[in-house]
Amino acid sequence: MRETLQQLIRLQRTDDAIVAMQRRIDELDSHLDGAKAALDVAQQAVAAAHGVRQEAQATTHRYEIELAEAEAEIRKLDGQLGKASSNKEYGAIQLKIGHIKAVSGKIEERILMSMDVVEEKERIEEAAKTAQGEAEAALRAAEGKVEAQRQGLAEELVAMRTARDELAAAVIPEKLKLYERIRGGNRKSGTAVVAVHGEYCQGCQMAIRPQDVTELVKGDAIVLCRTCQRILVLEE
Ligand SMILES: [Zn+2]
Structure with a gap:
């Protein structure tokens, strides 16, 4: 899953760059x-x-x-x-x-x-x-x-x-679909992948539950922010 997360991070960066270029x-x-x-x-x-x-x-x-x-x-x-x-x-x-x-x-x-x-x-x-x-x-x-x-x-x-x-x-197609769906739902920002910083979601600034942080550290599954429903990744 770490591999998928890395891919999604790169995808998000590329999509952001495409939007900026189009602008x-x-x-x-x-x-x-x-x-x-x-x-x-x-x-x-x-x-x-x-x-x-x-x-x-x-x-x-x-x-x-x-x-x-x-x-x-x-x-x-x-x-x-x-x-x-x-x-x-x-x-x-x-x-x-x-x-x-x-x-x-x-x-x-x-x-x-x-x-x-x-x-x-x-x-x-x-x-x-x-x-x-x-x-x-x-x-x-x-x-x-x-x-x-x-x-x-x-x-x-x-x-x-x-x-x-x-x-x-x-x-993986299923994960790509998830990414696209979240991106589509956030048409304005086009952001589907957000970093967690100091246990706060950088997409909505809400706190992440401790068990979600634990899941993120384990890196076995995709964890969504419970507030803004975006894909969470740990800040490098
Ligand atoms: Zn959030």
């Missing part, structure tokens, strides 16, 4: 969280910069329309000058033209300033796009790393399962 594999994707969040921020920054740049361009365009309208008005008034019937009317038209020219001069200034703003916003948008490209590259690199890790761990897992199958095949 490591499942958690790999969370390694990408940081890079994904960074890309998200970079994409939002590009969208925001794009909007600001478009707005600046729209402002420039509005001024250009205003300027074109003022210039059309000046041309119209220029045409009227030749048809003026009096000096007074001529003077009034000239005054109007002078006023509109002053206004269009101001509009031209605004257009120039607005074009500077557009250039600045374009630079900001370009910088945001560069940062987004870098964030995308960082995510791809992280994904590549995770994929390589996943493959490595998956190979390890296959090897562990093979070792597990070999271990299980060597156990």
Whole structure:
């Protein structure tokens, strides 16, 4: 029975290692969280910069329309000058033209300033796009790393399962069944074999009866914890 107990201990360790490995594999994707969040921020920054740049361009365009309208008005008034019937009317038209020219001069200034703003916003948008490209590259690199890790761990897992199958095949079927049944009943921890430490079960922390401890020391039979029903083994 000592041999069986040793086998079950090894089986339990292997099963624990398989569960831990599976968890490591499942958690790999969370390694990408940081890079994904960074890309998200970079994409939002590009969208925001794009909007600001478009707005600046729209402002420039509005001024250009205003300027074109003022210039059309000046041309119209220029045409009227030749048809003026009096000096007074001529003077009034000239005054109007002078006023509109002053206004269009101001509009031209605004257009120039607005074009500077557009250039600045374009630079900001370009910088945001560069940062987004870098964030995308960082995510791809992280994904590549995770994929390589996943493959490595998956190979390890296959090897562990093979070792597990070999271990299980060597156990007396009836005892293996007992082990599997207890493990199935403790789905959360997956623990079927627990150590006894200072006469306490390490599975449930309850005291072990003296006669059970004696049985364990003799090592002739499998002893179950009377509280948690797990297979007890003496701590080495
Ligand atoms: Zn117990």
